[in-house]
Amino acid sequence: MEKILLRNVDAPDSHTIGAYRSRGGYRALEKVVREMSPERLIDEIKASGLRGRGGAGFPTGMKWGFVPKDSPKPKYVVCNADESEPGTFKDRLLIEKDPHSIIEGTIIAAYAIRSHTAFIYIRGELSFGAKVLGRAIEEAVAAGYLGKNIFGAGYDIDLILHRGAGAYICGEETGLLSSLEGGKGWPKVKPPFPATHGLFGCPTVVNNVETLASLPWIVERGAARYAAIGTEKSKGTKLFSVSGHIRKPGVYEVDMGYPFKKFLEEDCGGVPNGKKLKGVIPGGASMPVLRADELDGVTMDYESFQAAGTLLGSGGVIVMDESTCMVRSAWNISRFFAHESCGQCSPCREGCHWMEKIFRRVERGEGKAGDLELILSVSGNIMGNTICPFGDAAAMPAAAFIKKFRPEFDAHIAQKKCTVSAS
């Protein structure tokens, strides 16, 4: 498998502009700015089939195409480096090891929509990553890739690194924009979409780090080569972050369509300590869990994960072995969502806390008959009734844990304790 996203991360000093340039860096940007019109660039990215890697999988070229060409307002591009989905740590690797690929990709996206101001919104906790990116931006300015009249081609672009301050919801694009406008990270009702009404009401494109880092390769090698990798609806390669009960945790780049079981068993070394696999969350904590017996034939792409009843999401693969208490895992995730709800809409604000409270009492052996139905009902009432998709992200995994591991939850309530793990 050819490495696209991880092509640089193991090179010495990969974070420096010298190393990046010696490996072909910024050639794509030069080609774009000197030889391609924004329209042709957008067509090329559409043809590549690239879909957003932030979780929703929206086609990138199509998203850019929604930005009005003749708007008198300024336009903005924001690189979403808020990476906070539990189980996901792929963007952090790129930020720390290959910041220039992100910067180059961000400038390419800005050029596509004729934006002259771009932002990288990085989650506040990633201080080291912010330092690496900050230095890389200075290098790019000094080299003339950022600033006025880059490559002498008459295009100006400014890039501002902006640090968040600890709030998962600022990863949601409209929450991010509210945060960048200087307020709480409160999501906004869509439509209108950021493409027409984004930052300060101006046309804005928000793209994930991995999405943007894919662009230089696609521009240089051509959309056709990218589209040749993967499946019908999932093109190219994707990063997966693997954690939990697995022998070789880490970030893996995989051709879309790769067999999931083989990936876990061979590439990641399988479950350690002679234990058996019990369940796996394939797309970050917001996505429904799969039981071990549901993995046969599943491949790593948008279509196959969806057919299996879950979603590819951010590609955060969380592996749980047979000693894992699923009630405890469900409670852990519900606590995360209860903590992170921005509190703006009542189904989400109240519902997340409710689900957390009930999962907690079931976990402690204080559950009552009807508690599981109550969670399923709360979850059902959140779904589709909130301002932003956070509500669904909290509701889906809660319901999936109960449905997939029902006997274990029932046993917790009946026997007033955990029957799986000692702890």
Add this chain to the structure above:
Amino acid sequence: MALEFSPETHKKFDAIVGRYPKKEAAMLPVLYLAQEEFGYLGPEAIEYVAAIMDVPVARVYGVVTFYTMLNMKPIGRHHTQVCRTLPCALAGAERITAAIKAKLGIELGETTADGRFTLSEVECLASCGTAPMMQVNDDYYENLSEQNVGEILDRLK
């Protein structure tokens, strides 16, 4: 209202605000600047930031209370934050927290009497492949064990 930026910080403030297309957008970086200068964001600091940012005090309060990294109260020199989310929990985060509590003699949310450590639990810090992990001030400590976490804390004076 005695709080004010030092002249150097004021220069940084001007530079930051000048970077953004609109002044309000500089709110988080300015709050970081204030937190660094004043140690934490108490009522006086919040009023000061509201004044220099030309926004109502209530707006700054809203922002400060919304984000976990902005502190309204003083905290210890080493803010020790253990990740508790699922991947870290699967790797034994609870045992790490228990070991730290025992070593420092404090509970979650507390600060040691000498002001050296404040202990908190936090949600996923994008370091799940090297779990369990914690963040102390700006630094990540990964692949923790009950043994090495004590040694790490000993080195933080």
